[in-house]
Amino acid sequence: MTASLTPIAEPTPAPSLQPSGWLRYFSFSLDHKVIGLQYIVCGFLFYFVGGALAGVIRTELATPISDFVSREVYNQVLTLHGTVMIFLWIVPVVNGGFGNYLIPFYVGARDMAFPRLNAVAFWMIPPSGLLLISSYFVHGGAAQSGWTAYPPLSLTTPATGQILWILSVLLLGGSSIFGGINFIATIVKFRQPGLKMMMLPMYCWAMLGTSILVVLATPVLAGTLILLSLDIVAHTGFFNPGLGGNVVVYQHLFWFYSHPAVYIMVLPAFGLVSEILPVHARKPLFGYVTMVYSIMAIVILGLIVWAHHMFTSGTPPWMRLFFTIATAFIAVPTGIKFFNWIATLWRGRLALTTAMLFSCAFIIQFVFGGITGVALAQVPFDVHVHDTYFVVAHFHYIVYGGTVFVIFASIYHWYPKFTGRMLNEQLGHLHLLLTVIGFNLCFGPQHWLGLNGMPRRVAEYDPAFTFVNQLSSVGALMMAISTLPFLINVIYSALGGPMAGNNPWRALTPEWLTSSPPPVENWRGAPPLVTEPYGYGHNGSPIDLQTASGRDLWSTEP
Amino acid sequence: MTTAPITASEGTTTADAHLDHGHHPDLRMFGVATFLVADGMTFAGFFAAYLTFRAVNPLPEGSTYELELLMPTINTVLLVVSSFTFHRASKELMASRMGACRGWLLVSALLGVAFLGGQMLEYFTLPFGLTANLFASTFYALTGFHGLHVTLGALMILIVWWQARQPGKFTPQDHFGIAAVELYWHFVDVIWLVLFALLYLL
Ligand code: HEM
Ligand SMILES: [Cu+2]
Numbered sequence: 001m002t003a004s005l006t007p008i009a010e011p012t013p014a015p016s017l018q019p020s021g022w023l024r025y026f027s028f029s030l031d032h033k034v035i036g037l038q039y040i041v042c043g044f045l046f047y048f049v050g051g052a053l054a055g056v057i058r059t060e061l062a063t064p065i066s067d068f069v070s071r072e073v074y075n076q077v078l079t080l081h082g083t084v085m086i087f088l089w090i091v092p093v094v095n096g097g098f099g100n101y102l103i104p105f106y107v108g109a110r111d112m113a114f115p116r117l118n119a120v121a122f123w124m125i126p127p128s129g130l131l132l133i134s135s136y137f138v139h140g141g142a143a144q145s146g147w148t149a150y151p152p153l154s155l156t157t158p159a160t161g162q163i164l165w166i167l168s169v170l171l172l173g174g175s176s177i178f179g180g181i182n183f184i185a186t187i188v189k190f191r192q193p194g195l196k197m198m199m200l201p202m203y204c205w206a207m208l209g210t211s212i213l214v215v216l217a218t219p220v221l222a223g224t225l226i227l228l229s230l231d232i233v234a235h236t237g238f239f240n241p242g243l244g245g246n247v248v249v250y251q252h253l254f255w256f257y258s259h260p261a262v263y264i265m266v267l268p269a270f271g272l273v274s275e276i277l278p279v280h281a282r283k284p285l286f287g288y289v290t291m292v293y294s295i296m297a298i299v300i301l302g303l304i305v306w307a308h309h310m311f312t313s314g315t316p317p318w319m320r321l322f323f324t325i326a327t328a329f330i331a332v333p334t335g336i337k338f339f340n341w342i343a344t345l346w347r348g349r350l351a352l353t354t355a356m357l358f359s360c361a362f363i364i365q366f367v368f369g370g371i372t373g374v375a376l377a378q379v380p381f382d383v384h385v386h387d388t389y390f391v392v393a394h395f396h397y398i399v400y401g402g403t404v405f406v407i408f409a410s411i412y413h414w415y416p417k418f419t420g421r422m423l424n425e426q427l428g429h430l431h432l433l434l435t436v437i438g439f440n441l442c443f444g445p446q447h448w449l450g451l452n453g454m455p456r457r458v459a460e461y462d463p464a465f466t467f468v469n470q471l472s473s474v475g476a477l478m479m480a481i482s483t484l485p486f487l488i489n490v491i492y493s494a495l496g497g498p499m500a501g502n503n504p505w506r507a508l509t510p511e512w513l514t515s516s517p518p519p520v521e522n523w524r525g526a527p528p529l530v531t532e533p534y535g536y537g538h539n540g541s542p543i544d545l546q547t548a549s550g551r552d553l554w555s556t557e558p
Numbered sequence: 559m560t561t562a563p564i565t566a567s568e569g570t571t572t573a574d575a576h577l578d579h580g581h582h583p584d585l586r587m588f589g590v591a592t593f594l595v596a597d598g599m600t601f602a603g604f605f606a607a608y609l610t611f612r613a614v615n616p617l618p619e620g621s622t623y624e625l626e627l628l629m630p631t632i633n634t635v636l637l638v639v640s641s642f643t644f645h646r647a648s649k650e651l652m653a654s655r656m657g658a659c660r661g662w663l664l665v666s667a668l669l670g671v672a673f674l675g676g677q678m679l680e681y682f683t684l685p686f687g688l689t690a691n692l693f694a695s696t697f698y699a700l701t702g703f704h705g706l707h708v709t710l711g712a713l714m715i716l717i718v719w720w721q722a723r724q725p726g727k728f729t730p731q732d733h734f735g736i737a738a739v740e741l742y743w744h745f746v747d748v749i750w751l752v753l754f755a756l757l758y759l760l
Contacts, residue, residue, distance in 0.1 A: 113585045181592045185585045219596045220603035227607065227699060234688060236695040238607070244618060244692045249610050253603055 028123065030115035031520060035122050036101030037418060040411075042122075043093035046084050046129055051480060053081035058442075058476040061469050066459040074459040075144035076136060076161070082147030083165065086265070087172045088129045090403055094268035095214075096122060096179050098410055099207050101418070102275075103183060105511035105518075106201045108192030108527040113185035121178035128171035135164035146457060148254060151228065151239035151247050159232050166225045166232075173218045173225075176264075180214030183207050194529050198292070201509050201533045202285060205292050206271025209299040213260040213267075216303065221257035224250060248313050255306035263302045265399060266366075267295065269406035270337055273359050276413050277341055279507045280356035281348030284534040287340040294333030301330045311382045320379050327377035334370055338363065349537075354428030358409035361436050365401030369394055372447065387457075390450025396443045408435070408486070415493070416500030420516040423497060427489040434482030442475030509533045590738045594745045597707075601749050604703065605756060608696045612760075621691045623760075626680070630758050633676040634750065637708075640669035641747045644715070644740050652730045656722060663719040663736075666743065670712035677705050697757060704753055707746045714739045 024034050025041070056077045060068040069077065100118065104111055112118045136142040140158025143149065143165035154162050187200070187208045227238045228250065237243025239250040278285045285291070307315055307323040315323075341363055350356060372394040376382050385391065408431070415423050445468045450456075454465050461469070503512040510530045514523045617623070647662035686694040718735045721727050728736055 114589055117589070177593075177596050181589050181596070184592055185588050189583060189585050189588055215592060215596045216599055219598075219600040223600040223603040224607075226703075227604075230695070230699060236689050236699070237692055238611075238695060238699075243689075244615060246611060246615050246692075249607050252610070253607060256603070 028119050030111070030119055032100045032104045032112045032115065032118065033518065033522075035118055036097055036099070038122050039092050039097035039100060039125075042126060042129075043089050043097055046088035047093075048483075049133065050081055050084035050089055051483070053077050053084065054476060055480060057081060058473040060459055061461070062473045064461050064463040064466050064469075069459075071459050072141065072144065075146075075157075075457075076142040078457060079143045079146050079165070080133065080136065083132060083143075083169065084129070085399075086147060086261070087169060088125065088132070090265045090399060090407075091172075091176060091261075092125055093407055094265065094272070094403060095176070095183075095207070095210060096125075098203075098272060098414070099179070099183055099268065101414070102203060102511055103186055103207060104190075105514075105522060106204050106509065106533075107186060107190055108195055108510060108529065109186065109190050110521045110523075110527070112182050113190045114182050117178050118182050121175045121182070124171050124175035124178075128168040128175070131164055131171075132168035135161045135168075138164065148258070149225075149228065150254075151231065151245075151250050152241065154228065155231055155240055162232060163229060166229045170222055170225055173222050176214050177218050180211035180218070183211040184215065187211075192527055192529060195531070198289070199531045199533070202274035202288070202291055203268070203271035205295050206267045206274070209295040210264050210267045212299055213264050213302060217257045217260040217264075220253055221261075224253040224257070248310070248315075251310050251313055252307065255309045256303075259306040259309065260302050262395070262398070263298060265403050267298065269362070269403040270295070272406050272410045273341065273362060275509065276355050276359050276409055277344045278534045278536055279413070279505045279509075280351045280353055280359075281345050282351075282536045283344055283348040284536055285340070286343035286346075287336070288534070290336050291340055294336045297333040298330060301326060301333070305330060308377050308382075311379050312386045324377055324379055328374060331370065331374050338367055338370075353412065354423070354425055354432055355409045355413035357429070357432050358405050358412065361432070362402055362405040362409065365397055365405065365439070369397030369401060372397065385450050387455055388450035389446040389454050389456055392456050393443050393446035393450060396446070400443070401439055405435070408432075411490070413505070414511075415490070416504050417511055417516050417518070419494050419497075420500055421493050421497035422500050422504060423493045424489050427485045431482055431485045431489065434478055434485070438475050438478030438480075438482050440475070442472050442479060445469075445471045445475075508535055584734070586734050587737060587741070590741055594742065598745070598749070601703075601752075604696075604700050605752065608700060608756065611692050611696060615692055617691050617693055621686070621693065623693055625697075625758050626683070627758060629676055629680045629683075630754060633673050633680075634754050636669050636673045636676065637747050637750050640666045640673070641744050643669065644743050648736065648740055651728060651733055651736060654730055656725070656728070659728075659736075660719055660722050663715055663722065667712050667715040667719060670708055670715065670743075674705060674708055674712070677701065677708075700753060700757060704746070704749060707749070711739070711743050711746050715743065 024031070025038060029035060029038075056069060057074070060066065060074055062068075066074065100112065132142075138160045140160050142161040143154070144157040145154035145162065149162070149165065187204050188197075191197075191200075227236075230236045231238055231240055231245070235243075237245040239245050239247050241247060274285055274291065305323055305327045307319055308327045311320055311323075345360075372390070376385065376391065376394055412423055412428055415421075449465055449468055449472075452465070454461055500516050502515055504516075505512070508530065510528055510533075511518070513528045513530070612623075643662050644666040647659045647666065650656075650659035650662060681698075688695060688698045718728075718739050721735060
């Protein structure tokens with residue numbers, strides 16, 4: 001039926017009860033683009049909350065004594081900061097946000113496989129976020145046991161806040177699972193006819209891997225938190241040593257989710273970078289097939305390395321050995337991806353746009369965080385620095401220096417598609433400069449702090465660490481300031497930025513082959529079949545990316 | 559809007575026919591199956607916790623892992639039989655015998671309810687309560703979480719049973735509701751078999 005009906009100039013949108021105009025961003029919209037932007041904007045709002053909490057932490061730590069807030073409040077702020085940043089900012093934005101916006105384009109569909117489930121998944125987020133934050137105001141305050149909620153600490157701190165924390169995380173986990181189901185169905189089953197899996201843009205593979213992890217690991221966290229809440233409410237003793245329970249079981253179950261969770265936060269970023277680099281380097285993505293296999297290897301390995309977080313929890317030697325080796329193995333597929341990105345840039349015709357520069361900063365900082373990660377996986381080293389600032393530095397290099405940098409790169413890259421207008425590049429460069437300096441100043445010195453024995457999650461410390469802590473706090477202040485040019489840019493450009501046109505980057509992936517912003521049903525007329533999303537830099541006779549060797553790609557003139 | 563002639567059979571999809579909505583594959587069963595994988599992982603986490611507790615956390619003096627076997631064995635039979643009766647209901651549906659289909663659905667739901675009754679009976683006759691010891695807590699958490707699944711399942715069977723009285727609601731070609739509940743019911747059944755082996759037989 002389609003073919004004969006497609007050539008229509010301006011299709012009237014199907015009559016529906018969906019609001020249009022700006023109001024739709026506040027509605028239960030079923031449009032994947034609206035939902036994607038809802039995720040992103042909502043995520044940014046929580047990012048500012050989490051950032052303000054980080055400001056409190058760094059202000060407190062500017063002096064060695066506990067003077068800015070009380071110790072209890074410090075613990076609450078620390079817990080809220082971690083939980084907000086992970087569950088309300090990173091995970092929703094790189095998965096739900098960009099995923100919802102881009103994946104339907106990439107599979108040549110007009111929406112996600114389950115639009116209604118999609119909207120439900122999004123609308124679970126703002127209430128659970130508010131629930132979490134409001135727990136600060138209940139009797140006893142918010143949870144104080146950190147984002148890991150280890151018992152017995154989580155059993156002895158004020159119960160109301162802890163229960164609200166559990167509820168909120170359960171809801172966010174549910175939202176994440178619904179999203180994951182939707183992505184798997186959309187990528188595996190919803191592709192347009194003729195579009196093979198190995199033709200998909202890399203972000204699809206990243207989201208497929210991520211969603212598999214979400215579906216397999218998140219339910220375990222949910223089950224664990226249910227048991228934890230029984231311990232709190234019904235006084236069972238699953239994780240309460242006083243009642244014959246076992247805290248280490250909690251840690252195993254928690255990390256069975258939360259190690260994959262770090263890949264849930266970073267795999268989508270890998271995917272997004274793999275979209276951005278080829279466009280701005282005008283070269284095909286290097287090593288497509290190895291990229292796919294390394295994503296899948298990361299998914300499998302990611303599920304069997306969790307106990308590297310527990311080397312000091314009395315894990316038996318055989319377990320230490322197994323988890324050290326398995327963890328070291330993850331560096332292999334990760335390294336493959338790293339070299340593929342470098343090879344993509346190699347002799348490309350680089351456009352040093354803000355999107356490109358943020359991506360390059362990502363590559364460098366992520367590698368650094370990966371190296372400290374491999375170091376942490378070695379038991380003899382880890383027993384010294386476990387639960388010190390070295391670990392804090394490690395994961396911030398990956399989560400902030402990696403994923404958050406990619407989120408910014410992606411905003412600079414896709415903003416023209418979202419709004420139809422270009423962002424200002426000068427302001428973008430300023431944003432980049434401030435963020436890179438601020439970020440490295442904030443978290444670089446924390447490696448030193450950890451190596452010299454400053455424990456994490458404390459409001460007071462040895463005065464010998466004062467100067468380095470103050471350096472770190474100055475870095476944090478710069479990071480806060482760096483968001484100003486970004487915000488000004490985003491708001492100003494939405495109103496008065498130069499028009500972007502359909503395809504300002506001359507990209508080949510399907511979201512650019514339509515107007516900016518795209519029409520409700522993504523394309524007027526039939527969806528384009530993009531079999532070669534990265535076919536840059538060759539005229540006429542395209543290289544067969546599946547069989548080409550590195551030399552073929554490199555010797556092709558950009 | 560389109561000027562192409564609209565035939566009667568296309569009537570229902572014309573509003574957005576030009577948007578080729580009619581070509582979407584029906585992925586709802588795929589979605590349900592993926593969800594059940596996730597749900598299964600929750601149980602897997604519980605089972606892993608239970609097995610670890612048993613391996614490394616000795617119970618206090620005087621407590622035991624021994625449970626009465628009669629009631630749970632009857633329950634196991636009820637649940638397994640209900641899986642077969644549900645399968646029978648689907649067979650009848652495929653043969654367009656809606657009356658028989660509804661009958662078998664009702665039988666399955668009642669077997670589920672009987673299972674829940676048996677479970678209650680067991681709870682009230684057990685010598686230990688929820689917080690008695692680690693095994694007791696794990697026992698109640700696992701069977702309770704599973705019982706919640708049976709309750710939901712029985713309710714959903716009753717819902718499709720009620721919906722099925724409407725002619726044409728479920729046809730051999732289009733019966734997502736029944737198919738989804740059936741898959742779910744078999745899943746709950748399989749989980750019970752694992753649970754039974756681990757909690758009662760081990
Ligand atoms: C080559 C890859 C990586 C390796 C080998 C690695 C290794 C480790 C190890 C061994 C720890 C435990 C340190 C300790 O607590 O003593 C750790 C902590 C952590 N890693 Fe990584 N990691 C890697 C990549 C990542 C990625 C990609 C992320 C996130 C996107 C990440 C996030 C974290 C977080 C959040 C923690 C701390 C959790 C906590 O205790 O609060 N890591 N990493
Ligand atoms: Cu880990």
